[in-house]
Amino acid sequence: MRRRGKKRLVKYLVINIVVWALAILWILPFLGIFMVSMRPFSEVIVKGWWHIIGHYTLKNYLDAWSNPSSPLKVGFKNSFIVTVPATIIPLFIAALAAYVFARFSFPLRTMLFIMLLVIMAMPQQMTVVPLFFMLNKIGLYDKLEGLILIHSAWGLAWITFFLKNFFDTLPREIEEAARVDGASDAHIFFRIVLPMSLPAIASVAAIQFTWVWSDFFYALVFLVSPQNYVATLQVATMKGQYYVDWGLLAAGSILTMSVPLILYALLQKYYVRGMVGWTVKG
Amino acid sequence: MARVFLENIVKRFGKVVAVDHINLEVHDKEFLVLLGPSGCGKTTTLRIIAGLEFPDEGRVYIDDKDVTDLEPKDRDVAMVFQNYALYPHLTVRDNIAFPLMIRRKQLGLTREEIYRRVLDVAKLLRIEELLDRKPGQLSGGQQQRVALARALIRRPKVWLMDEPLSNLDALLRLQMRAELKRLQREIGITTIYVTHDQAEAMSMADRIAVMNHGRIVQVGTPDDIYFRPRHVFVATFIGAPPMNIIRCITVLKNDKLYLSCPGMEREIPRGITKYLRGDMEILLGIRPEFVDVYKEPKPGAIRAKILVVEPQGSELILNLNISPESGEETIIKVKTRALRRYSPGEIVYLEPDWTRVSLFDAKTGKAIA
Amino acid sequence: MPRRRRTRLVLIFLLPELALILSFVLVPIIGTFIISFKTSHGYGVGNYYSVITERSPDRALVIPENIIKAQPPPWGALVHNIIWVAIHVPVVVFLGLTLAYLLRDVVGSSIVKSIMFLGMVIPMVVGGLLIRFMFDSDLGVIPVFLRELGIKSLAHTWTNYPQTALIALILGSVWLWTGFSLTVYAAALESLPKSYIEAARVDGASDFQIFFKVVFPLVKHATIIVVVMTMLWDLKIFDIVFVSTRGGPGGATNVMALVMYNYFARALDYGKSAATAVILALISLIPGIWFIRRVVRPSAEKR
DSSP states (O other): OHHHHHHHHHHHHHHHHHHHHHHHHHHHHHHHHHHHHHSOHHHHHHHOTTOOOSOOOSHHHHHHHTOSSSOHHHHHHHHHHHHHHHHHHHHHHHHHHHHHHHHOOOTTHHHHHHHHHHHHHSOGGGGHHHHHHHHHHTTOTTOHHHHHHHHHHHHHHHHHHHHHHHHHHSOHHHHHHHHHTTOOHHHIIIIIIHHHTHHHHHHHHHHHHHHHHHOOHHHHHHOOSGGGOOHHHHHHHHSOSSOOOHHHHHHHHHHHHHHHHHHHHHSHHHHHHHHHHTTSOO | OOOEEEEEEEEEETTEEEEEEEEEEEOTTOEEEEEOOTTSSHHHHHHHHHTSSOOSEEEEEETTEEOTTOOGGGTTEEEEOTTOOOOTTSOHHHHHHHHHHHTHHHHTOOHHHHHHHHHHHHHHTTOGGGTTSOGGGSOHHHHHHHHHHHHHTTOOSEEEEESTTTTSOHHHHHHHHHHHHHHHHHHTOEEEEEESOHHHHHHHOSEEEEEETTEEEEEEOHHHHHHSOSBHHHHHHSTTTTOEEEEEEEEEETTEEEEEETTEEEEOOHHHHTTOOTTOEEEEEEOGGGEEEESSOOTTOEEEEEEEEEEOSSEEEEEEESOTTTSSOOEEEEEEETTSOOOTTOEEEEEEOGGGOEEEETTTOBBOO | OHHHHHHHHHHHHHHHHHHHHIIIIIHHHHHHHHHHTEETTEESSHHHHHHHHOOSTTTOSSOOTHHHHSOOSOOOHHHHHHHHHHHHHHHHHHHHHHHHHHGGGSTTHHHHHHHHHHHHHSOHHHHHHHHHHHTOTTTOHHHHHHHHHTOGGGOSOGGGSHHHHHHHHHHHHHHHHHHHHHHHHHHHHHTSOHHHHHHHHHTTOOHHHIIIIIIHHHTHHHHHHHHHHHHHHHHTOOHHHHHHTTTOSTTTTOOHHHHHHIIIIISOOHHHHHHHHHHHHHHHHHHHHHHHHHHHHHHHHOO
């Protein structure tokens, strides 16, 4: 009896130590980059960032924020200009479509739904070349508006899929009750269904915001003028080809990831539910 | 003032015929129950009246007005759902107010007037303390009352209820039955109520429409349904335990018609012989309640052997074999008051109340006479 | 009348979505196909031929010229993607499920989960910089640690040497992506009735038997999702490579998406760029169709 208990305790301790060691290993790069960002690079390169004693300064952050060649303050502004509409527009449009997919049967319904799934499996690379010509033709190449449109369209497929799955779980009786009570279709959708879907909408908004904010590929391809660069593009250009100023880069990295990280801290539950939800179950 | 009239309603889902040529008239202020097993089409019928489904054939009339193609909102009906379907993001007050708020401009009501009426209805249903809560914070019984209040506030022409009590626990269900009936009487509102629970139907209905396989088998008062089933399905669906059905044959002897059943033979009363011939297969229906049990032999009584005794408190249910000699088993159930002790294996003598038996044609299932 | 109302609603609600998807997703996808067959002398498969047979190390998909002259790496971008999948998928599946399973007995498991999930939240560009940082000879934990252990040969900046660059990126992608796997598995385990594991325990199964014979089969659905999503992610991987190595040194970390980008932005050869994108898309459809068939089957039966 006692031996069993002891064995169990040892097992428990080993598991805890191993898992936590792994967790610490996982967070180490974040700690490291944070330490580097807070201290003069000359000091870090000599002693290593793990020596806690030394000078602490915000100089790297100030440099990154108003760097003469790629000022992050401009990148931040551009990132917000792109990300906010590219979150709201597809969320709204996809919610309408998802509701139709969840509640009505109509010709081509299955085919259109499969089309959405195929788009979800497509790499972004598959759209770039024609989009480049299209944007040039309509004058949106190297424009934030063009990027907004492309991100909005690209987000529609997964958001529709996600929200359709969510609407499927809502009891139809509530909408039927509203219809008997005299509500119009628009009223039912906007005043009953959408408010009931707030958790799903929060998940979608958090994830779409993060993805658009984090996007690098579309921005790299469709933005050329430095004054139009979004934050991810600027951080990437801060890293020189041969010499790396880690202090500046660390501060830039932390600033760039701080926006989705803050969102994650605020909406952690919705994040996780969203990441899991849109993949689990059809 | 509201009558509901269904004329030849047919509804199909793919190949399945959910509702099969239904004709039904619901009178003003009547409490009509649609009763039947699950999948019999009763909920679909209700949803057609509500306007949530549209029939493939037939017409729906409310007060002689053809509403077949009207949206629910233009029919002036209210509906209570099995899972209550309360709006989770609205308070109880706003849930109840919802049907009026939607029509506020049409009706020319102010918010204050609406909330005053919410309070009136809430008082009637004794939920005025709950008005500021959200549905998620309420018990099942409270949610039920809120759903009723929401269906009441508009004073609709017709109240539609889809198994509204089935999610409540047994005791609450009994209370709500009485209360619902009282409310309906007081307000005098035409009500169509769907349930699969025959006890609920018997205790609440003015009339019951029993449905099976998408058709209405019988419409009548609870008494009619109970004492005078028009079909063997009704006989076996109603009652706990349901009516005993014994397979018999008519025999013509010396110009008299006899009913020959396992364990007994009996002359058929003159009144109904005109519907019968010799050699017909007949189902004899005897309610378990209408059989007297004797321990001593009695002339004309049926000899039976007790198989199982089920005590039910003040009553007993005996499972009996009425043809113990023949080697086959013909089992019937008999309900009797628990005044005496019975034990399995015992032989007893049964005397049915012959004025209350039913006869059905074995081929069609329909009642004879 | 009810039917007409419904048709109008369906149209109004679907129209904006279909319009946007058609013009900015569907037409471009079809356009890429068409452009990929366009060559200087009419339509043909010339682009595909040259893309596949390209030998220069920074564009080759399968047979870079060095393969005869010298030891690989590089092996070619397509092969790198396949190596990536072959290492990354099993590691992520194993780590994610094991951690999710062990975490049920760990103090502060939700903190561990949050830490692991960070990799899913941060921009991949930053992820790539952090990978570069982790393997930096002066600042990176791993080279410094190896130096302390006396393993001098690996105490350099991993991403600067062809022999270690690819594996460094793959390890980095494990670091970034395990949070996804862990989260999916944790959710799957949570929805699993405890009685399964308890029944196995009563039946006398050991911990390892329970893990491999009971838990693993029961979370099959989660495994499929993790495998498919990880494959899709690995195949189109771009940001972390671009920002940490640009496919170097000497093409040692080149991947399909980068080759596509190089044709597009450096060589300005849109036909070859499109052809590379089509090859990438077709390969992505292998896990993609697997996923779609699982999703569509139940939903097609509904109404």
